[in-house]
Amino acid sequence: NAGVTQTPKFQVLKTGQSMTLQCAQDMNHEYMSWYRQDPGMGLRLIHYSVGAGITDQGEVPNGYNVSRSTTEDFPLRLLSAAPSQTSVYFCASSYSTGAYTFGSGTRLTVV
Amino acid sequence: GQQVMQIPQYQHVQEGEDFTTYCNSSTTLSNIQWYKQRPGGHPVFLIQLVKSGEVKKQKRLTFQFGEAKKNSSLHITATQTTDVGTYFCAGSLYAGNNRKLIWGLGTSLAVNP
Numbered sequence: 001n002a003g004v005t006q007t008p009k010f011q012v013l014k015t016g017q018s019m020t021l022q023c024a025q026d027m028n029h030e031y032m033s034w035y036r037q038d039p040g041m042g043l044r045l046i047h048y049s050v051g052a053g054i055t056d057q058g059e060v061p062n063g064y065n066v067s068r069s070t071t072e073d074f075p076l077r078l079l080s081a082a083p084s085q086t087s088v089y090f091c092a093s094s095y096s097t098g099a100y101t102f103g104s105g106t107r108l109t110v111v
Numbered sequence: 112g113q114q115v116m117q118i119p120q121y122q123h124v125q126e127g128e129d130f131t132t133y134c135n136s137s138t139t140l141s142n143i144q145w146y147k148q149r150p151g152g153h154p155v156f157l158i159q160l161v162k163s164g165e166v167k168k169q170k171r172l173t174f175q176f177g178e179a180k181k182n183s184s185l186h187i188t189a190t191q192t193t194d195v196g197t198y199f200c201a202g203s204l205y206a207g208n209n210r211k212l213i214w215g216l217g218t219s220l221a222v223n224p
Contacts, residue, residue, distance in 0.1 A: 031210055042216040043154070043199065050210050058211070090153055096208045099144060099156035100201075 002026055006091050006103035013081040013110045021076040021106050023091030029101070031094045032074040033058070034066065036087040037105075043090070049074055050096075081110045115202050117215030125223050130187040132218035134200035141206045143176055143183045148217070149196040157185075190222050 007022045025032065033048040035058075045058030049068040063085060065077040074093075078085060086109050092100040116135045124130050134143065142161040146154040158167055160176035160183060167174045173186045183202075187194055197219045201212040 031208075040216070043201075043214045045211065048210060050208075092154075094209060096210070098209065099159060100146075100154070100209070100212070101156070102153040105153050 004091055004093050004101050004103035006089075006106050008106060009104065010107050011109070013078070013108065015081060015083060015110060017081050019078050019081065021078075021089055021091075021108075023074045023076065023103060024072050025074075025091075025093040025101070026072065027093060027101065028071060029093035030071070030096055032068065033092045033100070034064070034074070034076045035090045035092065036060065036085075037090060038087050046076065046089075078108075083110045086110045115200060115213045115215045117200055117218055119218055120216065121219045121221070123221045123223065124190050126192060127189050130190050130194070130220055132185050132198050132200075132220075134183045134202070134215050136181045136202050136213070138204065139180050140202040140204065141180075142203050142209070143180075144201045144203075144209075144212065145174060145183075145185055146199045146201065147196050148199065152196075154199060187220075190220070192222050192224050195220060195222050 004025045030051050034046040035043040037043050044060045046064050047066040049055045052068050052071050055066050089106045091103040094100045114137045144159045145157040148154045158174050164178045165176040171188045175184045197217040199217045200215040203209045
């Protein structure tokens with residue numbers, strides 16, 4: 001099925017652990033983004049990419065790394081998990097002037 | 112920095128009543144998009160408005176983009192329980208690309224049957 005695939009759907013981490021959230025899209029979209037969603041805070045942009053090899057920071061990039069080696073994949077790395085990173089993470093992709101297609105999300109809890 | 116204010120934050124209606132959510136930007140937007148997120152789900156694209164004063168309809172939903180391209184609204188006529196969810200607006204500052212959207216905080220709609 002065409003769309004944005006995020007894995008895992010749920011994850012529990014201990015403080016200080018690292019992990020990678022996976023995101024893949026099969027629509028040949030140039031743009032990909034990572035958002036976190038917290039109650040009352042809406043969607044906040046973590047990092048985004050306008051094409052393979054190009055990434056840039058959003059409004060809340062600290063504690064996260066990204067890379068874009070291919071058009072299809074845009075993984076998000078948590079370097080040393082903290083309880084403040086407990087959130088729902090969404091990956092999204094789009095053409096340059098089009099609608100965003102979101103993945104189903106990863107629900108992350110850091111204890 | 113640039114902001115998009117969205118009101119109200121919450122709205123409870125009886126099924127059959129109308130509902131409106133408003134977005135106001137501190138700066139002129141290139142375009143504005145609207146998304147719906149069902150409880151426990153992910154945002155789903157509804158529509159994009161590009162032109163000043165543009166009005167678009169999707170069945171019971173009417174979307175407007177202000178003349179100054181700083182405000183927008185979503186109006187639902189005769190709400191149904193299937194309309195439950197959070198509605199987000201997202202504005203783009205850059206003509207020709209949507210690489211960074213400015214998101215409103217959303218309006219959560221509850222519909223009593």
